Amino acid sequence: MTAPTAPTLWDRAGRIGPGVVDALVLVGMGLCVVVDLYALVNDDPAGIRLAASVGSLVAVALRRRFPILSYAAVLGIVVGLLLLRRSAGLYLGYGYPVFAPVAALAAMVTSLVRKLPTVEALLAAVAGAAGVLLMLSWPMGHEVRLLLTLAFGGLYGVGVGAGIYLRALDHRETLAAEAARRDERLELARELHDLVAHHVTGIVVQAQAAQVVADRDPAAAGTALARIEGAGKEALDAMRRLVGSLREDEAAAGAAPVAPPVGLAGLDDLAAVSTGTGLAVHLHVDDEARRAASTTVAASAHRIVQESLTNARRHAFDATAARVDVRRDGADLVVTVTDDGRHPVGGPRQERPGYGLVGMTERAHALGGTLVAGPVAPPAHGWSVQARLPLDGGEA
Numbered sequence: 001m002t003a004p005t006a007p008t009l010w011d012r013a014g015r016i017g018p019g020v021v022d023a024l025v026l027v028g029m030g031l032c033v034v035v036d037l038y039a040l041v042n043d044d045p046a047g048i049r050l051a052a053s054v055g056s057l058v059a060v061a062l063r064r065r066f067p068i069l070s071y072a073a074v075l076g077i078v079v080g081l082l083l084l085r086r087s088a089g090l091y092l093g094y095g096y097p098v099f100a101p102v103a104a105l106a107a108m109v110t111s112l113v114r115k116l117p118t119v120e121a122l123l124a125a126v127a128g129a130a131g132v133l134l135m136l137s138w139p140m141g142h143e144v145r146l147l148l149t150l151a152f153g154g155l156y157g158v159g160v161g162a163g164i165y166l167r168a169l170d171h172r173e174t175l176a177a178e179a180a181r182r183d184e185r186l187e188l189a190r191e192l193h194d195l196v197a198h199h200v201t202g203i204v205v206q207a208q209a210a211q212v213v214a215d216r217d218p219a220a221a222g223t224a225l226a227r228i229e230g231a232g233k234e235a236l237d238a239m240r241r242l243v244g245s246l247r248e249d250e251a252a253a254g255a256a257p258v259a260p261p262v263g264l265a266g267l268d269d270l271a272a273v274s275t276g277t278g279l280a281v282h283l284h285v286d287d288e289a290r291r292a293a294s295t296t297v298a299a300s301a302h303r304i305v306q307e308s309l310t311n312a313r314r315h316a317f318d319a320t321a322a323r324v325d326v327r328r329d330g331a332d333l334v335v336t337v338t339d340d341g342r343h344p345v346g347g348p349r350q351e352r353p354g355y356g357l358v359g360m361t362e363r364a365h366a367l368g369g370t371l372v373a374g375p376v377a378p379p380a381h382g383w384s385v386q387a388r389l390p391l392d393g394g395e396a
Helices: 009-014 018-039 046-061 067-086 100-115 118-136 142-213 218-246 250-255 264-276 287-292 295-315 356-366
Strands: 280-285 321-329 332-339 370-375 383-390
Touching: 018 046, 018 100, 046 067, 046 100, 067 100, 067 118, 100 118, 100 142, 118 142, 142 218, 264 280, 264 287, 264 295, 264 321, 280 287, 287 321, 295 321, 295 332, 295 356, 295 383, 356 370, 356 383
Parallel strands: 280 321
Antiparallel strands: 321 332, 332 383, 370 383
């Protein structure tokens, strides 16, 4: 499980809500309008430039409903001011450009860079930068131009930088969400495989036994059929519990029983079920392992034992018994499952390709552990699965 990331400064600031953010932006734009009003008080055509300043304020107020249109409107205001200034017979004054349109561009470019596709976001950023440069082309003294270049460029740069930063955060959150969904799908796939393989294997084994003894021992066949019925009911109950635990609606989840947490305490039931299907299980779990194993580690150990016994019943040749040993070894929980299946004629037993061994390996690796499976070293015979799980793996 991926550890949750610490909230960023922007995450904490964003908790104040979009309404408060909009109010703060509009207050800042209002201050720009006041600055424009003060700077233009001595200009003869101050009304035109002040209208441009107020129009920029209105565009910012409407930016959430019409983001691209509002941005284009401010760019149009900038271009219109420059065209009017250069047109014959109209004098718009010298000394200071209009402040509000630049602040509007900086305020709106953040959202566009954050949300638009890459090419469109780049075009929006470049278009805004061109608008700022046009405002800086206003006739003014060198000292004033240098000061406003730093102010306007810095303000617009902050807007673009914030958009890039938020875009990166959104991308990171998207990747984290996809990873979480992938992990959930893998976990669900493992759970479904473990449940279905375990119960269905028991049904298949009992059905095969019933076919063998049906003619000469009808009573034994009836017993096998009863066990098949019981295994089928257990499979249905397990599936119902699993589905119930996945429900998002609490009321619906309450109607379906929630799957109890599996762990080392459930190994006795696994051993009993396996013994009932013909594969006698000798189980040993030391007390230190029971005390030290966390819920997560114990659940993974349970599933590994379950899958190992299922594989032994399905694939082991002439296997009659299996030994399950769970013990603590320092900082690790060691789970060993060994069956006594013999090598079939033609060579050693080969596990058929499937998802059982993959799922067990994934469980062990998810906790920072290891899993090794293979034939028992001669002269003994059988198949062994050993998982070594760090006792603190559940906290990783």
